[in-house]
Amino acid sequence: MMDVRTLCLGVLSLGDASGYEIKKRLENVFSHFYDASFGSIYPALKRLQTEGLVRSETEQQAKRPDKKVYSLTVEGRLTLVRELNNPPGRDRVRSEFLVAMFFADLLPAGQVGEMIDRRIAEHRSLGAELAEREARGTAAQRFVAGYGRALYEAAASYLEDNRYLVESEALLAQIDGDRTGGRTGAGAGN
Amino acid sequence: MMDVRTLCLGVLSLGDASGYEIKKRLENVFSHFYDASFGSIYPALKRLQTEGLVRSETEQQAKRPDKKVYSLTVEGRLTLVRELNNPPGRDRVRSEFLVAMFFADLLPAGQVGEMIDRRIAEHRSLGAELAEREARGTAAQRFVAGYGRALYEAAASYLEDNRYLVESEALLAQIDGDRTGGRTGAGAGN
DNA sequence: ACGGACATGTAACACGTTACATGATTAA
DNA sequence: TTAATCATGTAACGTGTTACATGTCCGT
Numbered sequence: 133m134m135d136v137r138t139l140c141l142g143v144l145s146l147g148d149a150s151g152y153e154i155k156k157r158l159e160n161v162f163s164h165f166y167d168a169s170f171g172s173i174y175p176a177l178k179r180l181q182t183e184g185l186v187r188s189e190t191e192q193q194a195k196r197p198d199k200k201v202y203s204l205t206v207e208g209r210l211t212l213v214r215e216l217n218n219p220p221g222r223d224r225v226r227s228e229f230l231v232a233m234f235f236a237d238l239l240p241a242g243q244v245g246e247m248i249d250r251r252i253a254e255h256r257s258l259g260a261e262l263a264e265r266e267a268r269g270t271a272a273q274r275f276v277a278g279y280g281r282a283l284y285e286a287a288a289s290y291l292e293d294n295r296y297l298v299e300s301e302a303l304l305a306q307i308d309g310d311r312t313g314g315r316t317g318a319g320a321g322n
Numbered sequence: 323m324m325d326v327r328t329l330c331l332g333v334l335s336l337g338d339a340s341g342y343e344i345k346k347r348l349e350n351v352f353s354h355f356y357d358a359s360f361g362s363i364y365p366a367l368k369r370l371q372t373e374g375l376v377r378s379e380t381e382q383q384a385k386r387p388d389k390k391v392y393s394l395t396v397e398g399r400l401t402l403v404r405e406l407n408n409p410p411g412r413d414r415v416r417s418e419f420l421v422a423m424f425f426a427d428l429l430p431a432g433q434v435g436e437m438i439d440r441r442i443a444e445h446r447s448l449g450a451e452l453a454e455r456e457a458r459g460t461a462a463q464r465f466v467a468g469y470g471r472a473l474y475e476a477a478a479s480y481l482e483d484n485r486y487l488v489e490s491e492a493l494l495a496q497i498d499g500d501r502t503g504g505r506t507g508a509g510a511g512n
Numbered sequence: 513a514c515g516g517a518c519a520t521g522t523a524a525c526a527c528g529t530t531a532c533a534t535g536a537t538t539a540a
Numbered sequence: 541t542t543a544a545t546c547a548t549g550t551a552a553c554g555t556g557t558t559a560c561a562t563g564t565c566c567g568t
Contacts, residue, residue: 134418165415220418225355228324228410236462272426275487286476297465
């Protein structure tokens with residue numbers, strides 16, 4: 133069971149950090165394929181400490197709340213390695229976008245086109261972000277960043293090449309007209 | 323908020339079905355990018371019914387528990403469309419595999435190689451499965467299946483092309499030796 | 513005799529999110 | 541002065557999983 137706790141151990145294996153810093157590092161690095169919030173990180177660290185997998189030193193700071201800097205114990209490092217060695221479970225993907233595409237028949241074609249436009253732009257930009265990260269870090273870190281970038285690019289390309297499948301109405305309406313202009317935002321109120 | 327309830331509405335928009343059948347259809351179609359279990363589907367249908375979004379007819383069956391066949395109401399269909407029209411949130415990916423790769427330095431290189439071998443095989447096989455599905459269904463359904471297939475393929479190719487980044491030890495040990503043979507399964511105990 | 517597919521449902525549990533509570537510093 | 545960053549933590553809530561409860565039929 134790979135949960136927030138393991139993730140915390142992992143981040144700590146790269147260097148000591150406070151709960152706050154762990155969150156930041158997870159955002160930088162893992163945000164593309166794993167999420168975690170303060171509400172899960174702080175309790176996780178607390179429990180890891182009672183289990184002896186991490187140790188903390190309170191660093192007093194002037195004008196700021198004390199900072200609890202955590203570090204891995206030997207046991208914690210062993211647990212991490214054991215956890216990482218477990219055969220990884222299947223990736224879990226939860227994509228509202230793909231659900232919407234699956235039921236594209238129920239949506240106005242223009243709306244579908246807009247969603248795809250946005251998605252392509254998002255993926256290109258996220259891919260570019262990861263491409264930058266691919267230049268830095270350890271080989272393993274570059275490997276993971278590159279993986280993300282490759283998938284974002286593959287997704288964007290697929291969308292570009294196959295969008296006609298879900299935009300049939302638009303296809304009939306304007307065979308080779310401009311694809312980006314002319315659509316008003318449909319305010320989908322709750 | 324795109325949850326199991328919306329998914330149920332979606333499946334029902336393709337035809338009436340019982341809770342059990344909804345589960346099966348979700349398995350076939352969505353299993354690659356969305357999960358749902360009986361424990362979430364049955365309560366969801368119940369609540370959808372009290373909210374008037376679905377209607378049920380009990381079909382009596384000899385020698386089997388009665389089957390509750392659900393169908394969408396007009397309101398349900400409207401709700402579904404409204405929901406699908408909401409700008410889709412970001413995809414959530416949770417990959418134990420990528421977490422393990424990120425910390426590959428902590429693992430024996432052989433172990434990493436094995437994980438990658440398995441992952442490539444899995445992705446190729448899941449991709450092939452989707453490729454079959456790509457031949458059937460509506461255009462939208464083929465679009466989504468194709469998307470999945472494209473991503474599985476991209477991932478598998480990336481892993482093949484870049485695995486050396488996380489297998490440096492293995493790389494030093496056997497420059498161009500056979501990559502698949504010779505590794506014994508390391509029993510990763512609990 | 514055993515497991516798997518069919519069929520529905522509940523309860524306990526795990527996990528994570530969001531919002532709340534508190535409070536200083538710094539840049540726009 | 542308003543928002544953002546730094547900094548920790550709790551409580552309520554939502555959502556989903558797993559296991560349990562029940563029972564038949566069919567294939568091996």
